[in-house]
Amino acid sequence: MPPRVEQDFEGRRQQIIDGALQVFSSKGFEKATNKDIAAAAGIGSPGLIYHYFKDKADLFRQVVEQRLPVLQLLIHNEEEMMSKPPKVVLTIFARAFLTVLDNPTSMAMMKLLFSEAIRHPAVAEMVNKIGPSRSISFLTRYLEKQMAAGIFKPMDSAAAARCFVGSFLAYMITREVFLQPDARQISLDTMVATAVDIFLQGMLVTAETQQYTATSKVSYTAHFQ
Structure with missing residues (x-):
């Protein structure tokens, strides 16, 4: 993956992690939805999350580890x-x-x-x-x-x-x-x-x-x- 593409990819990942942190902190893991997370992260489609994370549990793990x-x-x-x-x-x-x-x-x-x-x-x-x-x-x-x-x-x-x-x-x-x-x-x-x-x-x-x-x-x- 070219450096510029890698930077864009990681930047979007961090954007989703920040949005997920807001949602998890207000709703908890069980009640947080991909739609909520996408809205908080400012990305167009909830399905886009799966391009960067395997599932909600993987996203949650990344949020906790990185924040x-x-x-x-x-x-x-x-x-x-x-x-x-x-x-x-x-x-x-x-x-x-x-x-x-x-x-x-x-x-x-x-x-x-x-x-x-x-x-x-x-x-x-x-x-x-x-x-x-x-x-x-x-x-x-x-x-x-x-x-x-x-x-x-x-x-x-x-x-x-x-x-x-x-x-x-x-x-x-x-x-x-x-x-x-x-x-x-x-x-x-x-x-x-x-x-x-x-x-x-x-x-x-x-x-x-x-x-x-x-x-x-x-x-x-x-x-x-």
């Missing part, structure tokens, strides 16, 4: 992130996760997705494969690598990953759903820095924890001799 910064981060930088130090990785991940708060349309879509996922198991399964499962899998693998290197304390990596993500979900829900005034006064930078520092204080191996672990092993061995 949620944390997924763009993982799609393009996951392996590179695996080699960076903990504070850097956790901070970058947290900032990307919370950047959605700066985009009212993306935030509106996330709210609808949560409500639809509760009511429709098929939607929940689809959303999980696109976003939550990928994010938790990355964090779990990263934490396991840090534990194996002796940087983080040994513990359940999957549980630890959910503890980290949970702090940001709580921030988003109290700020955007329950509209708690104190939550809305906490800046994204403050939330990121605080959550990362608290998490690292609990996870990092220190001389004190190493001594405690060594003492525990000695006591355990002596008890059974």
Whole structure:
């Protein structure tokens, strides 16, 4: 495909993705129609969507992946992130996760997705494969690598990953759903820095924890001799 044609093709794809984001954020996945999406995207025919996407599910996946910064981060930088130090990785991940708060349309879509996922198991399964499962899998693998290197304390990596993500979900829900005034006064930078520092204080191996672990092993061995 010639460069100019490729540019036109990708430009139209992005135009449809933007239109679909508006429709999904206002109607949800189940109620969104190709006619709605075509109108929002400013294209003449709803059938034209299938020239760029396999079906509505494929379009939805593209919308979520391309308009949620944390997924763009993982799609393009996951392996590179695996080699960076903990504070850097956790901070970058947290900032990307919370950047959605700066985009009212993306935030509106996330709210609808949560409500639809509760009511429709098929939607929940689809959303999980696109976003939550990928994010938790990355964090779990990263934490396991840090534990194996002796940087983080040994513990359940999957549980630890959910503890980290949970702090940001709580921030988003109290700020955007329950509209708690104190939550809305906490800046994204403050939330990121605080959550990362608290998490690292609990996870990092220190001389004190190493001594405690060594003492525990000695006591355990002596008890059974």
